Structure formats: C-alpha cells, structure tokens
Amino acid sequence: MTLKIYGTPMSRAIRVYWLAEELGLPYESVAIDFKDESPGPVGKGNPEFRAASPMGRVPAIDDGGAKLFESLAINLYLGRKHGKGLWPSTVAGEGAVYQWTLFAANELDGTMVEWARNAIVLPEAERDPAKVTAALEKLAKPFTALDEALGKTPWLLGQEFTLADLNVSATMFRARKMDLTKKPNLARWLAACFARPAAKKAWALRGE
Ligand SMILES: N[C@@H](CCC(=O)N[C@@H](CS)C(=O)NCC(=O)O)C(=O)O
Incomplete structure (x- = not known):
C-alpha cells in the first residue's frame, strides 16, 4: 500500500517529502490546507485525515494502516523503517x-x-x-x-x-x-x- 502523506509543501510536510525523496519512497500526497477549517476533502475536518491527525495539524501519514502525526516523529519512523544509510547502524x-x-x-x-x-x-x-x-x-x-x-x-x-x-x-x-x-x-x-x-x-x- 502506498504511503499517504497529508499536508502541503508550504507546511511542515516538506520535511517528510524531503525524506521520501532521499529514500526513493513512492508516496501519495493528500492535500490538506492547514488554513481550511472545513470537513471537505482538503479541509482540516476531513475525517480520513483526522483519523491520522487528531489535532488536525499537518503533516500526518497513513503507512498501510500505521497512522502518525508530528513531522519529526514521522521522519524517525520512516528513517528507522527504510534506513538506506540515513539511519545509523549503532x-x-x-x-x-x-x-x-x-x-x-x-x-x-x-x-x-x-x-x-x-x-x-x-x-x-x-x-x-x-x-x-x-x-x-x-x-x-x-x-x-x-x-x-x-x-x-x-x-x-x-x-x-x-x-x-x-x-x-x-x-x-x-x-x-x-x-x-x-x-x-x-x-x-x-x-x-x-x-x-x-x-x-x-x-x-x-x-x-
Ligand atoms: N509539531 C507539529 C506541528 C504541526 C503544525 O503546527 N502544523 C501546522 C502547519 S505547518 C498546522 O497544521 N497548523 C494548523 C493548526 O495548527 O491547526 C509537527 O512538527 O508536525
């Protein structure tokens, strides 16, 4: 299942896009506008997004059912999971x-x-x-x-x-x-x- 990254490049999601590029990870970008309070598809109230981000903040991810928020925690998770030289060996x-x-x-x-x-x-x-x-x-x-x-x-x-x-x-x-x-x-x-x-x-x- 393709990694889903919720957010936009103008948000802290940029940290996760950068890591995905470093790791060569395919991902689906789900646009969530952090200034849009609506429950619409790009709003912070989008229920699918809220299941991954209870405070409605971006970024968040859904990695085959593993849902996470907090940009730097997401990067620790992806770094630990995929390594490829960016994750230390000790x-x-x-x-x-x-x-x-x-x-x-x-x-x-x-x-x-x-x-x-x-x-x-x-x-x-x-x-x-x-x-x-x-x-x-x-x-x-x-x-x-x-x-x-x-x-x-x-x-x-x-x-x-x-x-x-x-x-x-x-x-x-x-x-x-x-x-x-x-x-x-x-x-x-x-x-x-x-x-x-x-x-x-x-x-x-x-x-x-
Ligand atoms: N510590 C969080 C901060 C997330 C955050 O504040 N994101 C901003 C966009 S960069 C946001 O979603 N703001 C809208 C809100 O707080 O409702 C992280 O690093 O992911």
Whole structure:
C-alpha cells in the first residue's frame, strides 16, 4: 500500500517529502490546507485525515494502516523503517539521531517560526522587530552548539549525512536567509544539506 502523506509543501510536510525523496519512497500526497477549517476533502475536518491527525495539524501519514502525526516523529519512523544509510547502524548513533531531532523540536522549531514570521513572512506592517531580537537571542545557544559540533565533523553524526542532519536542517531552513558569517560551520553545513538533490526536489514543490 502506498504511503499517504497529508499536508502541503508550504507546511511542515516538506520535511517528510524531503525524506521520501532521499529514500526513493513512492508516496501519495493528500492535500490538506492547514488554513481550511472545513470537513471537505482538503479541509482540516476531513475525517480520513483526522483519523491520522487528531489535532488536525499537518503533516500526518497513513503507512498501510500505521497512522502518525508530528513531522519529526514521522521522519524517525520512516528513517528507522527504510534506513538506506540515513539511519545509523549503532544504538549510540540512534541515540544521537533522537538527541538532534528533539533538539530541532525543542530548541529550534517554534523560535525559527517566530523569527521567520517577523523577519520575512508577514507583511512588513505586521512584523515586530522586538520579536526578531528575542528570537535571535533564544537561537544563539543552539546555533553555537551546532556550529561547534559541525566544526569537528562535516555532518552531525560524523562523516555521513544522516536523518539527524535532515531533521535539524529542515527545521531551520529559513536560517538560510540569516547572516551566518559568525557561524561558518553551520552556514557550510546548511548549504550542503540544501544542495542535496532530494532537498532540491522537495523545495521545488514550494517553488523555491
Ligand atoms: N509539531 C507539529 C506541528 C504541526 C503544525 O503546527 N502544523 C501546522 C502547519 S505547518 C498546522 O497544521 N497548523 C494548523 C493548526 O495548527 O491547526 C509537527 O512538527 O508536525
């Protein structure tokens, strides 16, 4: 049964499309517009979608009856299931993937959204520069931790690109619009993540 991915490229579903491209996984994209409250086919009330996503948030998946929500958990599941080099071969490596994925969720995700909304996404009149400053202050420690880690090895777990790199870089994709000259290792790594053919294919779905 083909993997179903609910969401749109303009949502956090982009993280799952990127992984599907990396793994060469065929998938059916079920468009759910996260701004549409209706029970119609593309609305958040669509009952088939709600069976996979009880809060009506995208992305969600149905993988032959295995239903999951939470973008990064979906990626851990698909990475563990299909591997293909993106999933580490040791338990210590798996621990590092969990660590960086929870780091992405807890230290980056919400603050990156806050920065992006107020720095680049909202119409200029609605942006709040104080929120930009506060977000950058909150991101300083995690960005330093990343820059230091990536000063030691090319990728987060060592010499190879893994799911840790995908989950973290996908969560901070908008940092490509920040001035990262003081974080050269982070800047080099972010550019390398997004130079991957699978990332380009996924981001092309957003017209980027
Ligand atoms: N932590 C969740 C966040 C999901 C989320 O907030 N998705 C947004 C779109 S990117 C959404 O569905 N918003 C509509 C809503 O919250 O009702 C994840 O990573 O999947």
